[in-house]
Amino acid sequence: xxxxxxxxxxxxxxxxxxxxxxxxxxxxxxxxxxxxxxxxxxxxxxxxxxxxxxxxxxxxxxxxxxxxxxxxxxxxxxxxxxxxxxxxxxxxxxxxxxxxxxxxxxxxxxxxxxxxxxxxxxxxxxxxxxxxxxxxxxxxxxxxxxxxxxxxxxxxxxxxxxxxxxxxxxxxxxxxxxxxxxxxxxxxxxxxxxxxxxxxxxxxxxxxxxxxxxxxxxxxxxxxxxxxxxxxxxxxxxxxxxxxxxxxxxxxxxxxxxxxxxxxxxxxxxxxxxxxxxxxxxxxxxxxxxxxxxxxxxxxxxxxxxxxxxxxxxxxxxxxxxxxxxxxxxxxxxxxxxxxxxxxxxxxxxxxxxxxxxxxxxxxxxxxxxxxxxxxxxxxxxxxxxxxxxxxxxxxxxxxxxxxxxxxxxxxxxxxxxxx
Amino acid sequence: xxxxxxxxxxxxxxxxxxxxxxxxxxxxxxxxxxxxxxxxxxxxxxxxxxxxxxxxxxxxxxxxxxxxxxxxxxxxxxxxxxxxxxxxxxxxxxxxxxxxxxxxxxxxxxxxxxxxxxxxxxxxxxxxxxxxxxxxxxxxxxxxxxxxxxxxxxxxxxxxxxxxxxxxxxxxxxxxxxxxxxxxxxxxxxxxxxxxxxxxxxxxxxxxxxxxxxxxxxxxxxxxxxxxxxxxxxxxxxxxxxxxxxxxxxxxxxxxxxxxxxxxxxxxxxxxxxxxxxxxxxxxxxxxxxxxxxxxxxxxxxxxxxxxxxxxxxxxxxxxxxxxxxxxxxxxxxxxxxxxxxxxxxxxxxxxxxxxxxxxxxxxxxxxxxxxxxxxxxxxxxxxxxxxxxxxxxxxxxxxxxxxxxxxxxxxxxxxxxxx
Numbered sequence: 157x158x159x160x161x162x163x164x165x166x167x168x169x170x171x172x173x174x175x176x177x178x179x180x181x182x183x184x185x186x187x188x189x190x191x192x193x194x195x196x197x198x199x200x201x202x203x204x205x206x207x208x209x210x211x212x213x214x215x216x217x218x219x220x221x222x223x224x225x226x227x228x229x230x231x232x233x234x235x236x237x238x239x240x241x242x243x244x245x246x247x248x249x250x251x252x253x254x255x256x257x258x259x260x261x262x263x264x265x266x267x268x269x270x271x272x273x274x275x276x277x278x279x280x281x282x283x284x285x286x287x288x289x290x291x292x293x294x295x296x297x298x299x300x301x302x303x304x305x306x307x308x309x310x311x312x313x314x315x316x317x318x319x320x321x322x323x324x325x326x327x328x329x330x331x332x333x334x335x336x337x338x339x340x341x342x343x344x345x346x347x348x349x350x351x352x353x354x355x356x357x358x359x360x361x362x363x364x365x366x367x368x369x370x371x372x373x374x375x376x377x378x379x380x381x382x383x384x385x386x387x388x389x390x391x392x393x394x395x396x397x398x399x400x401x402x403x404x405x406x407x408x409x410x411x412x413x414x415x416x417x418x419x420x421x422x423x424x425x426x427x428x429x430x431x432x433x434x435x436x437x438x439x440x441x442x443x444x445x446x447x448x449x450x451x452x453x454x455x456x457x458x459x460x461x462x463x464x465x466x467x468x469x470x471x472x473x474x475x476x477x478x479x480x481x482x483x484x485x486x487x488x489x490x491x492x493x494x495x496x497x498x499x500x501x502x503x504x505x506x507x508x509x510x511x512x513x514x515x516x517x518x519x520x521x522x523x524x525x526x527x528x529x530x531x532x533x534x535x536x537x538x539x540x541x542x543x544x545x546x547x548x549x550x551x552x553x554x555x556x557x558x559x560x561x562x563x564x565x566x567x568x569x570x571x572x573x574x575x576x
Numbered sequence: 577x578x579x580x581x582x583x584x585x586x587x588x589x590x591x592x593x594x595x596x597x598x599x600x601x602x603x604x605x606x607x608x609x610x611x612x613x614x615x616x617x618x619x620x621x622x623x624x625x626x627x628x629x630x631x632x633x634x635x636x637x638x639x640x641x642x643x644x645x646x647x648x649x650x651x652x653x654x655x656x657x658x659x660x661x662x663x664x665x666x667x668x669x670x671x672x673x674x675x676x677x678x679x680x681x682x683x684x685x686x687x688x689x690x691x692x693x694x695x696x697x698x699x700x701x702x703x704x705x706x707x708x709x710x711x712x713x714x715x716x717x718x719x720x721x722x723x724x725x726x727x728x729x730x731x732x733x734x735x736x737x738x739x740x741x742x743x744x745x746x747x748x749x750x751x752x753x754x755x756x757x758x759x760x761x762x763x764x765x766x767x768x769x770x771x772x773x774x775x776x777x778x779x780x781x782x783x784x785x786x787x788x789x790x791x792x793x794x795x796x797x798x799x800x801x802x803x804x805x806x807x808x809x810x811x812x813x814x815x816x817x818x819x820x821x822x823x824x825x826x827x828x829x830x831x832x833x834x835x836x837x838x839x840x841x842x843x844x845x846x847x848x849x850x851x852x853x854x855x856x857x858x859x860x861x862x863x864x865x866x867x868x869x870x871x872x873x874x875x876x877x878x879x880x881x882x883x884x885x886x887x888x889x890x891x892x893x894x895x896x897x898x899x900x901x902x903x904x905x906x907x908x909x910x911x912x913x914x915x916x917x918x919x920x921x922x923x924x925x926x927x928x929x930x931x932x933x934x935x936x937x938x939x940x941x942x943x944x945x946x947x948x949x950x951x952x953x954x955x956x957x958x959x960x961x962x963x964x965x966x967x968x969x970x971x972x973x974x975x976x977x978x979x980x981x982x983x984x985x986x987x988x989x990x991x992x993x994x995x996x
Contacts, residue, residue: 212862212879281886307878311864328869381857381879396870398916401877402822402909405857409881413898414833418887437801437825442632444731449748450816457821458727459632459801461829466701467838478833489822493913496818500920 205266207552209329209545210308212381213405214277214511215286218548219243220264222271243274250285253278259542264343266556275545277511280308287319296320303555305332305547327551330386333378334394335553336546337507341369347541348507354524365538367507375503377494379510380544381405385497398497402489404512410482415475423479424516430480434473437462460485486512487519491526491537498527498535506537511544625686627972629752629965630728632801633825634697634931635706638968639663640684642691663694672699679962681764686976695965697931700728707739716740723975725752725967747971750806753798754814755973756966757927761789767961768927774944785958787927795923797914799930800964801825805917818917822909824932830902835895843899844936850900854893857882880905906932907939911946911957918947918955926957931964 207218221240224233247255254277261273278286290296302316303325316322340347348367353359369388376386376394382405385398404420411423439447440454441463447454461481463469473481498506506527513520520539527537540546627638641660644653667675674697681693698706710716722736723745736742760767768787773779789808796806796814802825805818824840831843859867860874861883867874881901883889893901918926926947933940940959947957960966 212857212882213885307859307862307864307867310867311862313864330870381862381882382877397920398912400909400912401856401880401882402905403879405879405882405885406905409855409879409884410830412887412890413881413884418885435829436821437632439727442727442731442801444727444733447727447730450750457802459823459825459829460821461833462632462801462821462825464829464833465633465825465838467832470832485822485826489820489909492818492820493916496913496916497920500817500917 205552206302207332207548207550207555208302208304208306208309209332209547209551210280210283210304210306210312211511211544211547212307213280213408214380214544215280215283215308216306216511216544216548217276218545218552219274219276220266220271220552221274222266222269243276249276249278250282252282256545259545261344266553267560273549275542275548277544283308283312283315287315290320296322303327303551305329305551325555327554329547330384330394330396331392332547332550332554333376333509334386334388334392334550336542336548336550337376337509337540338369338391339549339553340540340542340546341367344541348538349541350536350538351521351524354521354528360521365536367505367538373501373503374505374507375494375498375501377490377506377508377510379403379490379508379512383490383493383510385494387497387501387503397501398493400489400493402486404486404510407482407486407512410485411479414478414482417475417479421515424483424518426476427479427483428518430474430476430478432457432477432481432484434469434477435463435481436460436484457484457488460488483516483518484522487522488526491523492530494523495527495530495535499531504531504535506535507540508537509540509543509546513539514543625972626722627752627968627970627975628722628724628726628729629749629967629971630700630703630724630726630732631931631964631967632727633700633828634800634964635700635703635728636726636931636964636968637696638965638972639694639696640686640691640972641694642686642689663696669696669698670702670705672702674698676965679965684763686973687980693969695962695968697964703728703732703735707735710740716742723747723971725749725971745975747974749967750804750814750816751812752967752970752974753796753929754806754808754812754970756962756968756970757796757929757960758789758811759969759973760960760962760966761787764961768958769961770956770958771941771944774941774948780941785956787925787958793921793923794925794927795914795918795921797910797926797928797930799823799910799928799932803910803913803930805914807917807921807923817921818913820909820913822906824906824930827902827906827932830905831899834898834902837895837899841935844903844938846896847899847903848938850894850896850898852877852897852901852904854889854897855883855901856880856904877904877908880908903936903938904942907942908946911943912950914943915947915950915955919951924951924955926955927960928957929960929963929966933959934963 205220205222209216224236228236243255247257249255256275256277259275264271264273302322305327306329309324309326313324313326316324345366346364348365349362350365352361352363370391373387373389376388378384378386380403382401382403383399384396386394387397388394408420408423411426412418415423415426417423417426436457437459438454439452439456439458442458443454445454446452464473494506494508498504508520508523520537524537527535625640625642629636644656648656663675667677669675676695676697679695684691684693722742725747726749729744729746733744733746736744765786766784768785769782770785772781772783790811793807793809796808798804798806800823802821802823803819804816806814807817808814828840828843831846832838835843835846837843837846856877857879858874859872859876859878862878863874865874866872884893914926914928918924928940928943940957944957947955
């Protein structure tokens with residue numbers, strides 16, 4: 157299957173006759189013969205094993221791979237195996253879809269079944285193409301309920317229903333985010349890290365931080381297209397205490413306008429080569445040095461893009477400088493807001509998550525340094541390896557818990573009726 | 577005198593033989609004959625009657641015009657009168673200098689002398705040209721101490737000393753800001769205003785607010801090139817509780833890069849014609865409507881410049897749309913930070929000042945609406961008519977108080993020695 161077609165905006169007309177696999181599959185020994193040549197028909201998706209977080213820029217999917225449920229027909233089993241084979245034999249799907257195989261989590265247990273968690277994301281702008289594919293391959297034949305979170309769970313609800321006959325089971329994105337963070341931190345000992353010597357390129361090291369999300373309170377700063385800041389005070393107690401629309405979408409939007417690059421990875425790569433002090437007005441540009449009274453170093457940005465009001469400075473700034481300034485502007489502003497929230501409510505543990513931090517070492521180091529610098533070392537910036545997948549997993553867990561509660565209720569009913 | 581030359585970067589070589597005056601002068605009856613034809617020589621500037629705030633983008637000057645001190649020579653008196661005539665006969669000086677005659681304050685009293693406060697500003701980038709003019713016309717002949725605040729008081733200190741022989745008497749910009757706000761609000765009953773119906777163009781009205789700056793606490797949000805937020809708890813008790821480098825310099829810098837306009841007024845005029853929703857990703861673009869759970873309207877910006885990551889959207893956005901989005905991004909972000917600070921420390925009076933608000937009705941209305949909307953009506957955005965001159969006036973007042981204290985000390989000494 158040509159992966160460039162996967163999320164094509166127009167319906168896929170040529171159905172592939174076989175799946176090409178370049179990587180070994182868990183199912184290769186038992187399924188390879190059967191899989192090859194089978195079309196995607198009547199695939200049974202157990203909805204509780206998928207979590208989808210449809211954000212402003214990206215759709216994040218979590219998929220739990222486990223043995224096919226008892227009672228499935230051979231055709232269903234083969235269909236599921238074929239879909240798994242397809243997902244696992246690729247790392248990229250179309251122009252924007254990516255499977256983050258480095259984040260894969262084996263040996264996870266949900267509802268008494270053991271399996272592996274997979275993580276896939278693609279651009280929200282390709283949602284229509286994604287739906288075409290689901291319809292084309294009848295992936296919606298058996299799964300009539302899908303759990304979803306993020307704004308897109310609301311925006312695309314009617315489309316899912318009308319085009320695919322699928323009802324979205326919606327969860328609030330803040331709730332799923334908190335649940336997801338708690339799950340990952342509890343189940344992966346190396347999920348959480350911080351930067352040691354974030355400002356010194358030769359000495360900067362990622363260090364594992366033993367973050368127990370059961371010890372409250374803490375703050376979550378979720379950096380997606382925009383930014384939300386949550387104050388978490390209990391297992392399901394949290395409040396959105398701040399936010400800003402200056403987020404990852406702003407960085408990519410500005411970079412696209414100012415430098416012509418139009419994808420996140422190119423923008424990050426460009427920013428890494430730039431010098432933002434050619435673009436930003438620093439404290440030293442205004443004060444001639446440090447602002448001693450406030451303890452502000454001359455190397456602190458005083459006015460983002462402040463030099464750009466002067467034509468000679470604009471002529472001197474390169475695309476890389478502008479990309480770097482966009483990154484520094486967005487990141488510093490988030491850091492300032494996060495620090496304000498943290499210091500005012502007196503919290504020292506601030507967890508930064510969201511896909512803005514994906515492959516964005518610069519921003520994680522800047523946030524680390526900024527939080528430490530501005531709080532005189534009292535606030536530590538923490539990061540989680542599964543950057544943007546917390547909402548998707550949180551939604552899946554919440555759905556699963558509901559299903560299990562229903563099952564348990566049924567069992568109780570059965571027991572009751574049995575004993576009566 | 578050709579005002580275009582006033583702040584020329586190169587020394588002014590042709591000294592004018594006379595001043596041209598197109599406006600009536602308070603001194604015209606007594607001084608006009610004497611003034612005409614006199615060169616700017618040996619002008620005596622009493623330093624305490626000037627306050628200068630040298631910021632990242634603008635130099636703000638407050639000048640107190642009062643009768644010439646007893647004991648001044650005729651030549652000095654005429655020189656001072658000539659300079660006043662020049663300042664008052666123009667509203668613009670060079671390409672960036674402006675006298676805000678609509679802000680003029682007559683009948684003010686300082687140190688027992690009555691007079692008028694004048695307000696002048698010019699671009700900090702013209703500072704070198706300003707110094708050339710001061711030297712060319714020997715304005716520094718008698719005034720060896722000038723009180724100054726803002727970062728430029730530190731940055732240009734050596735230049736003032738070496739090029740002009742003037743020692744800058746420096747004051748902290750936060751202290752002078754608070755002092756200036758307190759003075760204006762106490763002495764001008766209509767200094768403070770708020771917007772009634774800020775979101776409804778036909779119904780929006782400026783209403784005078786009786787702001788007593790002697791009732792604490794309150795918050796000052798100073799929007800210059802960057803932004804500082806002060807928590808004021810007493811006459812000279814305050815703390816900087818937040819800030820961001822995304823300020824007026826960011827707005828003008830981004831507009832200059834994205835639209836080609838390179839002065840603040842043009843950028844504001846352009847922004848007034850634009851539609852930021854062509855550039856920003858709104859909550860409704862992500863949610864398909866409101867985000868009910870958080871009470872977020874679909875019309876709220878979710879991701880500033882978020883649409884610009886898509887080429888088709890970039891092609892559709894006009895320069896006016898981009899200018900508007902720059903304005904909305906900067907203003908909303910400031911509003912969000914200010915609101916967070918205010919709500920977390922439980923303060924309902926938030927005073928916005930700084931030259932970013934000059935002729936910027938859009939931003940004052942946006943801040944008004946945002947503060948009201950996000951705080952469910954509990955926080956009111958207040959504005960002051962003398963937008964950016966508080967630091968300059970505050971510095972002048974602080975210097976004057978020191979002088980008066982010294983005078984008082986001398987008198988005490990005299991009385992003591994007399995009685996001993």
